[in-house]
Amino acid sequence: MRILIATAGSRGDVAPLTGLGARLSAAGHQVAVATHVTFADSVRAAGLEFRPLPVDPRAELTSPQGRDIHGSGSGPRALLRLTRLARAFIPALGAGIADAAEPGTDLLLTTSTTADLGQCVAEAGGIPNVVLLLQPHTPTREFVPAIIGARSFGGPGNLLAGHAVQAVVDRLFAPAVRDLRRRLGLPRATVARARRDRTVLHGYSPRVVPRPADWHPSHQVTGYWWPVADPGWQPPPRLLDFLAAGPPPVCIGFGSLVVPDPERLTATLLAAVRAARVRAVVQSGWSGLSTPDGLDDVLTIGDAPHEWLFPRAAATVHHAGAGTTAATLRAGVPTVPVPAQLDAPFWSDRVTRLGTSPGPVPLPRLTPVRLATAIRQALDSPWHRTHARTLATALVAEDGPAKVLAAIDRLAG
Template identity: 50%
Template sequence: MHILIATAGSHGDVAPYTGLGARLRQAGHRVVMATHARSAETVRRSGLGFRPLPLDRYATSGTGSQQGDGSGKGGSGAGLSKVEQIKLARELAPEMADAVAEACASGAEVVLLSSSLAPLGLVATEGLGLPSLGVFLQPLAPTREFPPVIFDMPSMGPFTNRAAARCAESLLARAFAPGVRHLQRRLSVPQAALDRRRATWPVQHGFSPAVVPRPADWRPGMEVAGYWWPSEDPDWTPEPRLADFLQSGPPPVYVGFGSMQPSDPERLGRLVARALKLAGVRGVVQASWAGLSVDGDEVLTVGEVPHAWLFPRMSAVVHHAGAGTTAAGLRAGVPAVPVPMMLDQPFWAARLTALRVSPGKVPFRRLSAENLAEAVRKAVHDPRYRHRARQVSSLIGAEDGAARVLTAVEHLAER
């Protein structure tokens, strides 16, 4: 069976699907991933076919950036506001819609859609008569049990949580509306047919039910599968300087902010260096898109290193609380200090605290060397966090999220 996986976003929005795709390929299916051109090497290295989508302008325009410099004060020009992001998405939606439709029409028999492309992919698959399945990394469907994941707000009770989620849905629908209407006209998809498909569309969620249990008020067809782990390169080995650093002292603390781009990475680097020194710990700092670089005898700055290899060797992990990095930390069984910046990150940071694997979040806008150092000290030295982290890791390790999707795909194809 020819399966197309379509996704968009940062590296963290692509990597889990490489592992999912590899699992489907191992089951005998042909798997092609359609996403950003900059992810081609990552996808092909996983043994999957690759089809580029014209998404890099959206990805690099600031929509994945956080305004701020790590000083607790806002930066300028480092990102776009939510209104600007919606405006840009509306401008690009017709072009993206055509590319998604063409990818679906290139021989796919089943289409798997991430949340970022689902509004367009649903129209395309309805118009082309293709079975499709949502494969989401976040719990986006409205529920009374927690507030919408893209809004940084506390739970306000069942009614308000669900109402706020409807508001979030409306904002997302507005962003994609030009592309949806464009595809409806192009593929002759009536609104009634699209509404019917949306009402019963199956969605598998790529996170653990131990982390976010399936809400009781979700409709049938919305399921929590378990995590999909990024495909691993069997030939990867650490650089000697990293291996030597890890062997030269006690387990260090990891610090990294993934695809976030602070406006002043040098200032953020100095803040991180001071926090690690105040906490009295060694550190491994990942440069990533943030461009961090921290010097010192007790700190090592590294480039790309697989989190599946690195995190189990850490005493704690400090990160932006993106869905993928959060998952990697939980899998490793190490305490976390989340520093959320935007979108779904505060939601995952709150989950880490609720799971008792973290002493609490340190919001990026209020980040200082002192409050980061205090959180790191608690995470490293209070044994309750490590004990609980190992318990959660054990629960996650017993799950097989990719197998759940494989079963769902094969059932879908049999209809």
């Protein structure tokens, strides 16, 4: 089967799908990934064909509008600011997906940012569209949509919040969907109508977020889809030397989060590391965090695969994105989430409930004392270490891609 995966967003949105794509390829399918040019090397390193989609996500997030999202946290305000940012490039994204879906494509796999546009392309091509989600978005009584935080409004309130978020997303995509359907010669249809009856697969563990009982049977939780390891990556000598020079460090990174004052954040992190009496590896990320060279207790690095780095850590401190949270759980180390926006509070709440974290230190309230205290709690408590290791062992036994393969086989049959 010739499969196209169309995904847009940050590295955390793309990396798990390259791993899933590699697994589909190993099962005999021809797999191409349509995403941003900045991730082309990652796609090709997974042995998959790359097809470009427009937009540079890093440039968008570092723009004035993108930085504005940082200050909005989670909840409706953050969602509205995100929709304003996305509105400008959604039409180009739809055209890019249509161009990437070359004749002969048998199946389209899309994500939260590409599903509604991809549905049009799939309908025009007469092929199935399976939606792959890394966060729960489907309305449910059991919790609010991940994108607006973790606070429960009770069963009816949670369900209402889910439908409200879906309505905002539908309204955001409606003009681009209308134009794309016209371009593809399709009859007019609402976003909600086009979305009916499609399979939705969630790429996280049911141990982390159990499947809600009120979801439609077509919405399933498969287990994680782990990023594929880049066979060409080698740890830099200075990182190996730092790791060998002392006890396991705390790994600190904020991924694709773009903070307005990286120098101030770096100073806070350094002070917290010293107050907690730990060593640290700081990943620069999209914010460009940078500590002085030559420090004995802190090393700043660029990209490093989480599956390699995190198991060598004593604990992690991170922005609580879905991908980084998953990597920490897989590594079996305690964690201190520092949520700032969108779904980060949701994942922070999950790791706290699971016992792998002493609790979040939200970025707007981050101070050296608060972070140092949380780091010491994560390191000193046998409770957090035991729960982290136990959960990691259970996650290794899961096989999320196998369930995706089974769903594809059902569609092919």
